Amino acid sequence: MRAREPRGHWVLMLLGALALIGALLLNGFAQGAVGESTDREPAPTGDGDVPPDRVTRGGAVLNLDTGEPRSVRPKDRTIALTFDDGPDPKWTPRLLDVLRRHGAKATFFVVGAQVARHPSLARRLVTEGHEVGNHTYTHIDMAASPSWRVRMELDLTQRVLAGATGRTTALMRMPYSATPGELTGPQWRAAQAAGRQGYLVALTDRDTEDWAKPGADQIVRRALTETARDQGAIVMLHDSGGDRAATVAAVDEIITRLKARGHRFTTLSEAIGVPAANVPASLTERTVGRTVLFGQIGSRWLVDGLVALFGVAAVLTALRLVFLLVFAREHAVRARLQRRRRGRRGRESFTPWVSVIVPAYNESAGIAATLHSLLDTDYPALLEVIVVDDGSTDDTARIVADLNLPGVVLVRKPNGGKPSALNTGIARARADIVVMVDGDTVFQRDTLGHLVLPLAAPSVGAVSGNTKVANRGGLLGRWQHIEYVIGFNLDRRMFDLLQCMPTIPGAIGAFRRRALLDVGGVSEETLAEDTDLTMAICRAGWRVVYEETAIAWTEAPASLRQLWRQRYRWCYGTLQAMWKHRRSLVQRGRSGRFGRRCLPYLTIFQVVLPLFAPAVDLFTLYGLFFLEPLPLAASWLGFTALQTLAGAYALRLDGERVRPLWVLPLQQVVYRQLMYLVVIQSLVTAVLGTRLRWQTIRRHGTFTAQGSNATAAGG
Template sequence: MSSRKSGRRRAGPRRRRLPLRYLLPSVLLAALFAMLMLRGYVHSEILADHRIAGSTHNDKVPDEVRKGGPVIDVRGGGLNTVGVPDDRVVLTFDDGPDPEWTPKVLDILKKHRAHAVFFVTGTMASRHPDLVRRMVDEGHEVGLHTFNHPDLSLQSTRRIDWELSQNQLALAGAAQIRTSLFRPPYSSFSHAFDNRSWPVTEYIGSRGYLTVVNNTDSQDWKKPGVDEIIRRSMPKDGKGAIVLMHDSGGDRSQTVAALDRFIPDLAAKGYRFTNLSEALGTPSAHTPVTGLDRWKGQAWIVLVQAADTITVVLAAGLAVIGFLVITRFGLMLLLSFLHARKVRRRGFSWGPPVTGPVSVLVPAYNEAKCIENTVRSLMDSDHPIEIIVIDDGSSDGTARIVEDLRLPNVRVVRQLNAGKPAALNRGIANARYEIIVMMDGDTVFEPSTVRELVQPFGDPGIGAVAGNAKVGNRDSLIGAWQHIEYVMGFNLDRRMYDLLRCMPTIPGAVGAFRRSALERVGGMSDDTLAEDTDITMAMHRDGWQVVYAEKARAWTEAPESVQQLWSQRYRWSYGTMQAIWKHRRALVDRGPSGRFGRVGLPLVSLFMVLGPLLAPLIDVFLLYGLVFGPTARTVGAWLGVLAIQLACAAYAFRLDREKMTHLISLPLQQILYRQLMYVVLLQSWITALTGGRLRWQKLRRTGVVGSAPGGARPAPDAERRPVG
């Protein structure tokens, strides 16, 4: 029986492990979120309570407290209040440590050989542990002032315990000590205790703390002037005093200046400036922290420092992406305007008109739903063409569909499945003409597309031409978002890169090449998953010019599901990275062919790889600002970025003579669609960095793009323009 059970266990379903390309981004995002939450916590942006209770009756406060000294000891159930001896001054500083003012206060104390008590908040101590350590090393005492500085009279005992323990954790990590001194936030004199605050003091005493208020308030937080701070800090009638000052919470320059005069003036009158334990003649309030508590405290400090560092890095990244976004938009708008002005001016031409026949290659793998629409759109071309459909081992009868059409000047070349680059190379080998047009099997051309696409070859220096790829199925929301992306992100980019003479990609849906140029660079390569980007970069490096023909419009079927879109963009992103890496030596190419390496490759790396990778920071800080930060300013910044994008998109739509109605979905595109593109790019980075391999992923076609707008579908027996 045991063997059968063992066999059943072996035959059971295997547990599926989460692939590294999904696990790693999930862990990174979770860690980033945790760091941001920690940063918000220690900066009092999360869980902070800034309410202040109003005054109430004090009939439940013992007279001994209301009329007693500023040091209140209710530990062990007793009650004792004391003040400091005559001729003793205990300087106390609240709300620090502050990286600017606390060191200056410590310098003044060291200069005059005076000691003091610093009531620190856990948030500031966690962020500036070196200052807490300096306080202890220089003989000062440290007390608790809670972690987030809430009014404890409004808090539960659980929240009070949490404030104290977190404050102690920060001290343990910063200076490896624990303290028994406590000062409640918003406290002043002992006679100010009321029926709300006194029970808190009793509870804190039961937790082993000595509560310290003051009997002399400098009111330095009002910034009344140095002389006034000194006057208010003076002990009365030669008695001892616990003086309240602040080393944080704003500009403390008056406090520092007042200290430098106040201490020597009183010292000349016989006063001594000591910490509280020295003044009272009691053991030090500090006890060392060892063992696990010490390690926990140090781990806490490390995490807080890491969170602050990561936030600084993210903020720097946000500045970088902001610069890249604004620079890219600025360049696109300016250079697109100049490009349109150049190619649309009266009398512009690339050279002598190109009227000779061209070869159109249509690589097809299982394109049964689309191929007839594609071929018939080509048959309506107003330029002489031959059509070569390369069937790359289709199993759905793609080749048979084309052959059954029995159209003139249409040939079918069959091969075993070898991939798109191999299919295109097979088509090049079978092409009759010098100019070769390449398109996808799910794309339809307008009647004028081929003619417009090949006119730039009138310039003998041009080796390839990129056409204007447009989304044909734009009626769905995903289609509309891709339509915006194609018009704005792709075609504005191509105008910009055309003018800079560093076009990075000829779209597979509509592009044209000189056959001689293709042969010189070795034809289409299968080294990358972005063969169109690869061949374009190779053309540049061989010295050919690559341009953009805006009127050569092709209507392609965009993915209609999130999964299909993911697969397509994942391949594009990863393939682009492969192409950049393959042609990285273009950076050191010399001569005219080195222009792409000097200009194009850095721009592509910044705008297409690095920029989109950092772009999620905009949304991370948007979300963080909406929840924890200055909401109005955050929303205003995001709307400003959106306005810039909308302006660019509107201009792109105007250049392409597209209806503006689709731009209604632009804000939603920025919230949803862009996030998907971020994750796809992140996954591509992880695949590249981990050495993963990505296979070509065939998209499912629906044949929804039947014909190009404005182009009628011809009848099978219609008369065609002759080739040759």
């Protein structure tokens, strides 16, 4: 139990969070959601921005790598069909089939992000002898984008081309560009910048405007307009961005009609008589390209997975909440009927002798209040209280001895842990009914009577009481109060009806001695001895029930550090207990019923969903800034409203005021994240095989400050 807790996982968690954020940003960048302004207003035109006449009246391909711009036109009777914005998984293959049927070659100005999504299509373009050009990575308006963004877009596209096809390209076409005569000043400036990077800048002679979906006849008419019998031309079309059925039909017609005039269809480089624009990439370029390629593919898979996980988690959480409320209502109805059948004298009809065991380790702050509350009871039968001091290093034992309370027995033993202390108390107990109480807990006067009453049924082996937070002042106290009432107690009502209770809290529980003997007492194999014991009793065939009227007030952790230590032990111990009792999933009888009803529920809602919840939360935050925020915000608000309504009902069932619910939205943002991290740390600890040491928390003497009156403590 003294092995050092792992610390390196915090670094791994941080690196994982950074990797997730990086993947989200990469996917957002590829989708055009991150880094691109929706404002496409061009920058102001300066004196040197106006393209010269030799450019606006020249050919559609510009060589701008020198100070003097040069342009070139296609050869006579040569048509360069060019397609922008792809590759597209639906329309690019159809266009390729048309081109292959006619024996024609074309040039595809590809968007880098599309290449990363469909690398096999990019490879097909090259394999079938077509040419690829650079159309930026996310189809940005180069004329309205900063120079660093333009360079990055062009460079990333080159990288994914190298990774997907093993080739790089010397051709580039600016998105939103058209013919040389329509070149604006900012576009001219962007073209010059691309030229200085070594690109041939391709515009077009014939802009079919097929992106506007004018119909196949109109696309054909624009492609053939003013095309003399011997004149060559560069024709702009699109193979992505929506329904391109008209473009596919138009290409077939364009090739058929122009071939009849003696025109040939080839790549843009061959059409203008320059060396092939696509050249083999170096090993370094291919390696970097594959890295970028796999990065975007991985980020897309991750985001798709997070979207699916977000949906599944939302549905499961909503269904869980609905089922909890349904079971809570049914439990309340049954409890009322049962109390009515028992009548007024129901509690007095079953008052067996009770042994109360109080394991105590450094409980000097609250042990006196605990003992006073146990003795200040209206329970009429004989009662013995056994305080087991488990090697305390403070004044716990001295305080108990000095109190010299009637019926209280002090047992001192070397420190051995809470299970050892409980087993010592069980061995000393003389009654058939054993009640276990933590040393920081106080009972109300009627608690014992309500707690032991369900044990009148011979099939009941143990009873869980209703634990309430006494120190509920401040945000942390209110958050824990809400968690106890809405989370723990709603769960216990459901588990009671399904007869698969996983945990009787250490603060308050009653046990039949025979049930304890059946399972060999309290096991020391886990850190959640209460969960381990309860699961064992359920598997042994005993019923474990929840008695909401048996109220115990406990001191909850008063700081985040203390809360972390407590929940870390709880979570780690619960994982141990679930693993220990895993065979119940395949067993028959009561053990199998318990396992198949309880363990999957705990696995889903206490392990799996909390494990992935931080990633979903990061994705939600990302979506609020970079995706459609309204659906995500509406989902969060709707879920919070549903939780608030459920919380109000749970508080009403427990006889509590609904005023603390105002902290519920903030609890979802802060407190819930802390609980998720606890689960993650516990899982890492378990996977690494480290035995977590016992986590004790410091007591602040809540009940000593309030007095020993248990009822007052609850007010």
